[in-house]
Amino acid sequence: NAGVTQTPKFRILKIGQSMTLQCAQDMNHNYMYWYRQDPGMGLKLIYYSVGAGITDKGEVPNGYNVSRSTTEDFPLRLELAAPSQTSVYFCATSPIETGRVDGYTFGSGTRLTVV
């Protein structure tokens, strides 16, 4: 099983460019999440989804958009990249039935630099 796959692993963007961070899972988990990790700040929730067609904002949604057309995929879109979006981005999933007791499964991350 691949688990949670994030692409790309690394990316450098210029200010104002746009890009999509991809996240795909093969575990049939309903819940999916996007976090960003900044040094000394832990992980902050950007957006999450409880199932196909349903998305909601987390703590730090500004500058990002998401969609969830299938159970498997949860892409994160940056429309106008800014230096403040330089970070490491993690996608995660959890099942409805055991998410509270088993926590999440994380992808390996996407390291994004905006210059």
Add this chain to the structure above:
Amino acid sequence: AQSVTQLDSHVSVSEGTPVLLRCNYSSSYSPSLFWYVQHPNKGLQLLLKYTSAATLVKGINGFEAEFKKSETSFHLTKPSAHMSDAAEYFCVVIVSSNDYKLSFGAGTTVTVRA
């Protein structure tokens, strides 16, 4: 309001000595608590979890944590540090009874001296 506070941003220990990583949480209901580890340039791996069963929880790689409700703490310990334990450790809590959103502490970086 901060849900999770890791009291040490950096801990340095000698190989073979005990490790203590401190975590306090705030929650209005019985929380689910986790410790995750992140090795350099890697993703996050679940070390252990507390979900209202035994208060002393054993995890992978010799780590354990004790849930103390009276102190609202969930400290992580290991009796003897190994070089491979050098990593960043996150205390994480699910604070809501309505969803599974995780709240992360700021992290504790562990270095192990030979």
